[in-house]
Amino acid sequence: MSPSAASEAVYNSPNYLNAEAGIRSWLTTRDHKRIAVMYLGLVVAAFALGGFFALLIRVELLTPGPTIMDAMTYNRMFTLHGVIMIFLFMIPAIPGVFGNFFLPLMLGAQDVAFPRINLFTVYLYLIGAAIAVWGMIQGGTDTGWTFYTPYSTTTVTTVAPVLLGAFILGMSSILTGVNFIVTIHTLRAPGLTWMRLPLFVWAIYATSIIQVLATPVLGMTLLLVAVEKAFGFGIFDPARGGDPILFQHLFWFYSHPAVYIMVLPAMAVVSEVVQAFARKNIFGYKAVAFSSLGIAFVGFFVWGHHLFTSGQSTFASGIFGVLSMFVGIFTAIKVFNWTATLYKGAIHVAAPFVYFLGFLYFLMFGGLTGIALSTVSLDVHWQDTYFVVAHFHFIMVGATIMAFLAGLHYWWPKMFGRMYSERWALAAAVLVILGFNATFIPQFLLGNMGMPRRYYSYPEQFWPLNVASTAGASLLAFGFLIVLIYLVTSLVNGKVAGPNPWGSRGYEWNTPSPPNVLNFPETPVITRGAHEYQDPPAEATHAH
């Protein structure tokens, strides 16, 4: 199907946004594109909420003693921040928004395998989020998002609703994973072999495998904590023969693969963005594709590196430490291949590309500090300090959120048919990257100096770096705010985008912007690989 020519025609034909009007048509939709847009609204709201709590934390840490809250409230703040950011944003965001929107388009399919279940996951997200947040407001758990026993089973604060909310959110995640795996296996257009799949699909596939296999373990473990708190059976209580470290094993068996649920979709987006903005095929398609599976697989073997200082045996710690280093190999393969893709490419520096550069830089430092942390003898010094906090924020905010923003800016014209202001986008990207560095590099230094995490007061020698970190956080928040503003206003004021403003070879760009309700009038037959930039360029229709 050839892209339509006149931009006015795009807005005169029914696309998925205006095909049916009214709230009810949205709440009962089975269209994966509408579901993706609903997810976008929800995860952005969650991000704002989680970010708000982050700012409160940083304000509290402006002074060594109490600043704006007491210790108990501070504990609730970082628990809220962690629970919301991880379960309400990081896990669902990229699969829920870009996976839902683009997986069928990239496969030449009309929808995902189970559209009604897809809609159900949105409702599960809402219900789980509502219960968890309500629980926090009620009496607010102060255990941290990691719910370690025996504190979580004996604390006086309300834990059960948060556990239940997380359980329900986990169900949403599982069903999304099932949906995507079945879609990729059964709804590929004729001619779309596995080796012709876009790399985005490979990484989403690997993510979905982790979602399906790991999340049930978390669900059951959190349920056990709730049962333990309610009835006191003693499954994690040493007085009854229980082992508190067993909880940590079970929790991290999910939560370590969970970080790959967060970062693999980011890598999925980046593989697409780098090819479009270097106008070149990825270097080493097979290596990148299979390294996604490698991360998913080996990522299950390393959870014990969260338990190095817990009482876990040195033998097990040694095994986990070595395996943790192996998982870095797959990420390294991807980083080398993305970089090699840039070599002799025709680079177009736009906002998505700037975010890609930020992603690469943050992934490298986050990943390398991760390898350092997997060295048991070093982790003994850094565990539960701000070094670890900085490490995972480099990956989660630095890498994953950069990738989310890269994807958002790359696919915005496709999803909504509008272009945003490139100048504001570049300015915001620079602000975000600078603000991020200003926030988290001081935290590496603080952690190395020995400042513990989750402490609301600290000795005076840590004061200056904490102030620096808070200043950086303000800059970062300001950058995010700017992004929100110009993206939302572009929906009204933005220039109408053509079908392919970036001149990308990705298959999803063979549709109007925004796409029609029915993705393709007839099932396409795929005869080429995923991107094929070596072919003569198609007409890149730029925004008018």
Added chain:
Amino acid sequence: MEAKAHAHKEFGPLQYVIVWGALLVLTAITVAVWKTHWSLGTRVTVALSVATVKAGLVALFFMHLWEHGGVNRLVMATSLLFVALLIGLVIADNATRFEYANPPYSSSWTRAPFEDAAPPLQEQPPPVEGVPEAAPH
């Protein structure tokens, strides 16, 4: 065309009853093992092996993995791999810990940790009192 292929491989009531019979026999074997005087290790190995065979029969024949397996077999096999991974590595941890990092009076505690601990600890872990006579052991 597919129907013929399926009719060829599709099982009928007789095959299902045969599988059912095999499962009953295997159940009887499992219960019989309980009555023996073999060591715990042997009994665990035999019981779990028999259970695995039973599970295999159910999965392959009742759940049709034999007929239209393919990717679904891979799904089940992969999840079993991760089951083994979780259980294996966690036990490896408990089995190699510093003895008092395990719960009190568990199998790694070989002696009383401190002399002046209160309440006073016995030399050996306290015995399990009151073994019921119902057991043939």
Added chain:
Amino acid sequence: MHTEAAGSPHLAHHFPSLEQQEHAARMGMWLFLSTEVLLFTVLFTAYAVYRYLFPVGFEAASRLAHVAVGATNTVVLITSSLTVALAIYYARRGDSRKTVALLAVTIAFGAVFMVLKAYEYHHHFVDGQLPGKFYHYAGLKGPGVSMYFTLYFLMTGLHGLHVLIGMGVLAWVAARAARGEFGRAYSTPVELGGLYWHLVDLIWIFLFPLLYLL
């Protein structure tokens, strides 16, 4: 023939054929079953760890479980797997009478299982063989004994919950079969319901020796 023209009422718009849709439904179900396996794995892990840590206590406590009832329940579930497999067989042949009857028998077996379970639980309650801090059976004391019962009740409780859910699912499928919805071309819900029921059986196949016999 499994393939249907686009006019089949069961074919969704985004699937090219009914056969592919069925294949997708089956794959989705198997993926869901693997999540259930991982769910129970948490309890199996706890069991394995605590059994390793308290071998004597666990062995002694497991003798308090009623092997005869457990073995009967095993036979009950295995037979119910047979009946549900037969139900699928007849559903594929459009014999809705036999399908409904076999599904009803399966559900009945599930009910028998739950009744026997309730009988066991009652005896344990009366004797004070309860989980964790509620354990007060005078006839057996020591490290690991109450932990055994914690795991016993958690594992059989979660399993029992799944039996109940399975009974509900099969009842719904039976209602649809009674309306004559299934036949040569379409019997996917019966298959999927059957798969869930078989999983319930599979888990019990492992629970029984671990909790009752060892």
